Each structure stands twice: as C-alpha cells, then as structure tokens.
Amino acid sequence: MKKKKIIFDLLFVLISAIFLTVLNHYGLLEKYVGYALIPLLAAYFIGQQVEKKFIN
DSSP states (O other): OHHHHHHHHHHHHHHHHHHHHHHHHTTOSTTTGGGTHHHHHHHHHHHHHHHHHHHO
C-alpha cells in the first residue's frame, strides 16, 4: 500500500510541475507566480486527509 502512495505522490508532483510549466510558457504566471502553488498544495493535502479517513 505504501508503494502505491509513493507512486501517486510522485505522479501528482510531476503533473503539477508540468501544468505550471505550461502556464509559465504561455505567460500566465508572470504576475501571480507566488500564488500558483497554493491550489495545488491544498488539493494535495485534502487528498492526504481523505485517504487517511477512508483507510481507517
């Protein structure tokens, strides 16, 4: 189970990095680059809490 969690975490990080790179390439992050990670981190931590809730 732990191996699946690590794979999911790495996949989430890679998808997030690709998404931010694409947005940066098209110039959509110039003004608000400091705030770009907030929604991604929120989604990540909500997913962690949901996983803990359903495993127990």
